[in-house]
Amino acid sequence: MAMSRDEIFQEVREVLVDALGVDDDEITSEAALMGDLGAESIDFLDIVFRLEKAFGIKIQREELFPAESLMNNPELVNNGKFTETGLAELRDKIPHTDLTAFENDPDINKLGDLFTVDAVVNYVDNKLNAV
């Protein structure tokens, strides 16, 4: 049975509360997992495992949170910023994130800001609808 976006959000919220030890009300659509909710690298794997269970889907970590493989490629990142090719790659690889603000200042240190609660909901939504 198809899940509504709101139902997906509620489930994602529960996953994030458990994985990150934060309060319900801290989980807003705009909250960034790292900047606002304090997620660290191992937490991303924890979140992936929990999402798989909660929604009965299979997730490749690089699909939801690609970072390392992109950042080490000099064609995609130059002087700490994503190149045009890099941005195109991001648009292709992480269509679930909102790149509008990031495109003005594609600093790799700000990449973490893209992974918001909304991005996770988008990802799950796409994944469930594609099935």
Place this chain on the structure above:
Amino acid sequence: MRDAYRARQYAYAVRSTQHDKMRWIWIDKFVEFRSGERAVAVKNVTLAEEHLQDHFPGFGVMPESLMIEAMAQTSGILVGEAKNFEEKVILAKIKKAVFFDYVRPGDTLKVAAKIESIAPEAASTSGRITCGEKLIAEIDLMFSHIDRNLAGKEFPEENFVFTDMFKSLLRGTVF
């Protein structure tokens, strides 16, 4: 990143004190081992463990941190064995650790661990410690396969996590 870093520092500290002298093993033997699924180890708590004299004087209680270590060893070996001990399996996150009762000298603990998820980079486990019928603790952990997670950072070639000391625990067990 902080937790993973701390876990690594901790692992290094533990392993470096292990050579020859210190025996940092908080489980005695496995009584059940289902590859990639579930393992149960036994830990007999004895007054001969020196720290119980101080924790606490006149009322020895197994420290909860050591129960986490016992679970980390049971779960860690289960996770390591699932990949033929080829990965360096490091405790990266304590997802949950809830304690319900004291553990006293003379108690026999069952440390039961289950793999919840396993991926090339990591594994997540759930676990329960019981003493007879009594639930002592629920401890859920995450392990990192560190060679696959540190963005090019290199670790020693040899598997310093699964030394012979740990493997001998499995060798001694017949299922």
